[in-house]
Amino acid sequence: MTITRTQVAIIGAGPSGLLLGQLLHKAGIDAVIVERVSGEYVLGRIRAGILEQVCIDLLDEAGVGARMHKQGLIHEGIEMLFDGRRHRVDLTKYSDGKHVMVYGQTELTHDLMNARQAAGLTTIYEVKNTAVHDFDSVKPYVTYEKDGLTHRIDCDIIAGCDGFHGVCRASAPRTAIKEYEKVYPFGWLGLLSDTPPVNDELIYINSERGFALCSQRSKTRSRYYLQVPLTDKVEEWTDDAFWQELKLRLDQQGRDELVTGPSLEKSIAPLRSFVTEPLRFGRMFLAGDAGHIVPPTGAKGLNLAATDVKYLYDAIVEYYQDKSEAGLDNYSTRCLGRIWRAERFSWWFTQLMHRFPDDGAIIAKFQSAELSYLLHSEAGLRTIAENYVGLPLDFADTAELM
Numbered sequence: 001m002t003i004t005r006t007q008v009a010i011i012g013a014g015p016s017g018l019l020l021g022q023l024l025h026k027a028g029i030d031a032v033i034v035e036r037v038s039g040e041y042v043l044g045r046i047r048a049g050i051l052e053q054v055c056i057d058l059l060d061e062a063g064v065g066a067r068m069h070k071q072g073l074i075h076e077g078i079e080m081l082f083d084g085r086r087h088r089v090d091l092t093k094y095s096d097g098k099h100v101m102v103y104g105q106t107e108l109t110h111d112l113m114n115a116r117q118a119a120g121l122t123t124i125y126e127v128k129n130t131a132v133h134d135f136d137s138v139k140p141y142v143t144y145e146k147d148g149l150t151h152r153i154d155c156d157i158i159a160g161c162d163g164f165h166g167v168c169r170a171s172a173p174r175t176a177i178k179e180y181e182k183v184y185p186f187g188w189l190g191l192l193s194d195t196p197p198v199n200d201e202l203i204y205i206n207s208e209r210g211f212a213l214c215s216q217r218s219k220t221r222s223r224y225y226l227q228v229p230l231t232d233k234v235e236e237w238t239d240d241a242f243w244q245e246l247k248l249r250l251d252q253q254g255r256d257e258l259v260t261g262p263s264l265e266k267s268i269a270p271l272r273s274f275v276t277e278p279l280r281f282g283r284m285f286l287a288g289d290a291g292h293i294v295p296p297t298g299a300k301g302l303n304l305a306a307t308d309v310k311y312l313y314d315a316i317v318e319y320y321q322d323k324s325e326a327g328l329d330n331y332s333t334r335c336l337g338r339i340w341r342a343e344r345f346s347w348w349f350t351q352l353m354h355r356f357p358d359d360g361a362i363i364a365k366f367q368s369a370e371l372s373y374l375l376h377s378e379a380g381l382r383t384i385a386e387n388y389v390g391l392p393l394d395f396a397d398t399a400e401l402m
Contacts, residue, residue: 001143001150006032008316009142009155011130012162013042013123015105016288016305018112020159022062023313025121029320032153033123034130034144036162039113047105049217050075050202050299052390055306056101064111071218072103075201078388080375082206083368084251087375094378094385104217105302127151132158132171135284157316157328158284160291161309164274169290172281184271184350185357186210188296189228191242195261197222198254204297204353206367207249211297211354214246214254222259225296227354232268239263271295273347275339278332279308285331287312292339297353298346303390308335310393338391345387 008024010017013035024031035042051059051072059065076092076099092099116123127144134140135158142153160168169177197216205212210227217223226245228237243260250258274293279286288305311334315327352367374380 001152003152003154004032005154006030007155007320008032008157008159009034009140009153010159010161011132011142011168012160012166012288012290013039013113013125014045014161014163014288015109015112015302016290016309017159017161018109018116018123019058019062019306020161020287020309020313021121021123022064022112022115023058023309024316025116025119026062027313027317027321029316031121031159032155033116033121034127034142034153035123035125036127036130038125039123043106043109043113045106048296048299048302049102049104049215049223050303051101051103051108052303052306053098053100054310054390054393055303058306058310059108059111062112062115064115067111068101068103068108071107072101073216073218075100075102077201079199079201079203080206080371081203081251081254082371086203086251086253087371088201089375089381089384089388091385091389094382095389098385098389100299100389102216102218107217108302130162130167132160132168132284135171136282138283140283156283157319159312160284160286161288163289164293166290168284169276169286172284172286176278176281178277180273180275180277182273182347184273184295184354185230186227186354187230187232187268187270188213188225189232189234189237189242189268190223190225190266191239191263192217192221192223192265193261193263194220195222195259196220198250198258203250203254205249206353206371208355208364209245209249212246212249214250228268229357230270234266234268237266239266242266269296271297271350273343275336275343277336279335280328280332285312285328287335291335292343294343294346295350296346297350298342298388300342300346304339304342307338307393311335338393341387341391 008031010033130144203214213225215223287308318327
């Protein structure tokens with residue numbers, strides 16, 4: 001067995017783990033990242049593309065924001081389509097000047113990978129049988145297998161950035177953990193294509209045929225989604241069938257302006273709301289999808305992960321520079337205050353925009369009435385805008401927790 005020593009062992013080389021590693025490097029704190037799959041596989045995952053200001057600021061702080069600012073698209077509004085009519089939500093007007101940025105998670109991950117490689121930092125891909133040990137003590141360590149050999153990393157802190165199916169949350173003692181979950185009775189069928197977006201801003205669609213979303217990754221690459229039953233298989237959906245169904249859920253303007261083309265990728269993602277409490281177990285800390293999942297309706301997943309990373313990074317720097325564990329002690333509480341508010345918004349927005357299998361005609365009327373109120377009320381527009389662009393980073397500190 002080979003034994004190495006680092007200050008922070010990060011499990012998972014997705015955006016959360018890579019961002020935390022880059023920030024720690026900037027602060028002069030050593031970190032090693034281990035990842036179960038290959039770097040190519042990580043880059044091949046098609047995920048989020050809407051960044052809040054918190055995430056944008058963190059990427060700048062990590063020194064990897066240049067390409068994002070050059071290629072990312074600033075969006076100051078979204079459109080919502082229901083009862084056959086579009087309504088624009090002016091995000092900037094109703095959130096006191098804020099906006100979001102369209103920049104794909106794949107591109108963000110690529111930027112972080114390149115920065116880590118350029119700095120000569122250690123990321124170990126394609127490891128097997130990763131395990132976390134003694135995290136309830138002051139001497140935790142991680143073991144893994146690579147090329148037939150067992151390796152051990154001694155560390156002060158373990159950062160569990162290894163996703164919903166990762167080893168870190170699964171290793172927490174069952175008596176010390178509580179998990180909350182809601183599984184939705186439908187999925188999102190997503191299609192990526194090298195076609196110009198149908199609209200300059202995202203369109204969220206509440207249709208009698210189900211939800212749809214017209215999103216984008218750039219001015220030449222589009223991402224579209226359809227609500228589909230969980231029983232559907234992606235192989236059953238040809239490109240032509242996808243485009244035809246999307247047209248049926250769009251308005252006439254959208255049908256006229258939609259440019260179709262061959263798919264680069266198609267997949268069906270199930271929807272769930274999930275939260276773990278707490279997020280700290282001794283010297284092991286969960287961040288990102290390891291601790292919570294949100295439905296993609298409100299574009300909160302990656303942004304919540306970035307907030308976790310911000311809180312954990314600040315706490316680790318305080319631990320080493322100020323010799324204080326106050327930030328580590330408060331990490332879980334600070335994160336959960338923000339997580340539950342984002343979970344609530346994503347759940348509410350999902351309920352509002354989707355058709356549920358057991359809903360009768362009266363629910364569609366309720367949705368229409370609520371959307372009409374929200375989009376014709378300054379208070380309603382502010383509610384959507386403030387939550388969509390992201391609540392202030394210190395909101396959880398200044399508001400009473402549940």
